[in-house]
Structures are given as structure tokens and as C-alpha cells.
Amino acid sequence: MLSPLQHCIQLSLSTGAFPSQLKIAKVVPIFKSGDPAAMDNYKPISLLNNFSKIYEKIMASRLTKYIEENGLLSPSQYGFRKNHSTMHPLVHFMNTVSSAINKKHHVIAIFCDLRKAFDTLDHKVLLKKLKKIGLGGAELEWFRSYLSDRKQFVLFEGKCSPLLDILIGVPQGSILGPLLFLIYINNLPMAHPF
Numbered sequence: 347m348l349s350p351l352q353h354c355i356q357l358s359l360s361t362g363a364f365p366s367q368l369k370i371a372k373v374v375p376i377f378k379s380g381d382p383a384a385m386d387n388y389k390p391i392s393l394l395n396n397f398s399k400i401y402e403k404i405m406a407s408r409l410t411k412y413i414e415e416n417g418l419l420s421p422s423q424y425g426f427r428k429n430h431s432t433m434h435p436l437v438h439f440m441n442t443v444s445s446a447i448n449k450k451h452h453v454i455a456i457f458c459d460l461r462k463a464f465d466t467l468d469h470k471v472l473l474k475k476l477k478k479i480g481l482g483g484a485e486l487e488w489f490r491s492y493l494s495d496r497k498q499f500v501l502f503e504g505k506c507s508p509l510l511d512i513l514i515g516v517p518q519g520s521i522l523g524p525l526l527f528l529i530y531i532n533n534l535p536m537a538h539p540f
Contacts, residue, residue, distance in 0.1 A: 355401055362487025368398035370509070371498040371517060392498065392518035402521040405488065409525060418479050420532055464523050465515040467530050469493045472516075475529050492522070 358364060375388035413419055439455070446453045476489055496512040516523040 351397070351400070355404060358401060359405070359488060360484055362484035362491060364401065364488060364492040366495060368395045368401065369492075369496045370395070371496070371512070371519075373498050373500045375500065375502055390500075390518070394517055394519055399521055405492075406521050406525055409522075413479070413525075413529075416480070418532070419528060420534075420536060423528055423532060463531075464518060464527055467515050467527065469514065472526060472530050475532070479529065489526075 354365070372393045373390045374393060375390050378387050378389055380387040443453050443455075472493070473486065473490055477486055481489070493516070496517065497509045498512055499509050500507040516526045
């Protein structure tokens with residue numbers, strides 16, 4: 347016999363519907379340093395429902411297995427991946443530059459500042475990319491449901507803001523966020539000639 351939580355999760359996955367009660371994030375601004383009156387000196391921390399994280403953990407596990415078994419991530423994707431570190435792209439970059447210099451070739455590098463990148467993901471584009479890697483049916487609908495109709499409120503000094511809609515981005519502090527971000531930017535490394 348299934349526990350009520352197992353039943354709810356299985357129902358969510360089979361129907362492609364993520365519970366709307368789990369789509370609300372509480373944002374708590376944490377002071378970093380400097381002038382407390384300057385908003386730039388606060389880091390917003392998004393707190394998600396713990397039950398939401400259970401759903402996400404199960405879907406992240408399934409999606410990771412699917413991606414790895416089918417070799418869907420570019421070998422140049424190093425972030426947020428098991429058995430990869432920040433040293434891997436540095437070594438790759440240095441090897442590429444050294445090789446080009448040894449061959450007396452010119453080297454051009456483009457660096458992207460990805461601060462707040464999770465906040466900029468377009469849901470329609472992400473869903474197209476999920477479909478392109480082979481997701482469909484209830485799985486794709488689950489992600490559509492997971493991303494849509496999300497809301498957040500800010501809690502500061504004991505006061506709550508009204509609920510606001512989240513129209514872009516993946517939930518900060520989520521388990522799925524890094525994996526969805528990798529899928530979103532997966533084709534970026536393919537833009538280079540090497």
C-alpha cells in the first residue's frame with residue numbers, strides 16, 4: 347500500500363500536473379555588506395516548500411538518468427554535473443589556447459557573465475528544449491505545470507509582500523533549477539569551432 351505522499355507524487359508524474367500549492371516561494375533578503383539602505387547589498391534567498399523538493403528530487407533523478415543514458419549533454423558542460431569540477435573547463439580552455447598558440451593561430455575567447463542566469467530562463471524556450479531532447483506526454487506537461495503559475499512573496503522584517511507572479515526563470519533554491527539551466531544552455535558550447 348502506498349503512503350499518501352507516494353500516491354500524490356505518482357499521481358503528479360502520471361498526470362503531468364505539479365501541485366499549485368507547492369509553487370509558492372518565500373523570498374528572504376539577506377544583508378551582505380555596505381549600506382543597509384541600498385537594495386544591491388541584499389541577496390534574495392528563495393525558500394521553497396519541502397514537499398516541493400521531494401517531487402523535484404524524484405523528477406531530477408529521472409531526468410538525469412535519461413540525459414546520461416542518452417548522452418544528451420554536451421561534453422563541454424561542466425557545471426552542476428557529477429564527476430565534473432570547475433577545473434575541467436579551465437584545463438580545456440588552457441589546452442585549446444596552448445594548442446592554437448603552438449600552431450601560430452589566433453585565439454579569441456568570449457566570456458559570458460551568468461550572474462542571475464537562473465532568473466532569465468524563458469519558459470517557452472526551455473520547454474522547446476526539453477521537447478527537443480525527447481520529452482513528451484506527461485513528462486513534458488509536468489514541466490510545463492511545474493514552471494507555470496509560480497508565485498513568490500518577500501518576507502522582510504516580519505512583513506510580507508503581496509504574492510507576485512513569476513513569469514521567467516527557474517525557482518531559486520530548487521533541486522531541478524541547475525539541471526534545467528544546463529539543458530537551457532546546452533547548445534552554447536556547440537557555437538565554437540573546436
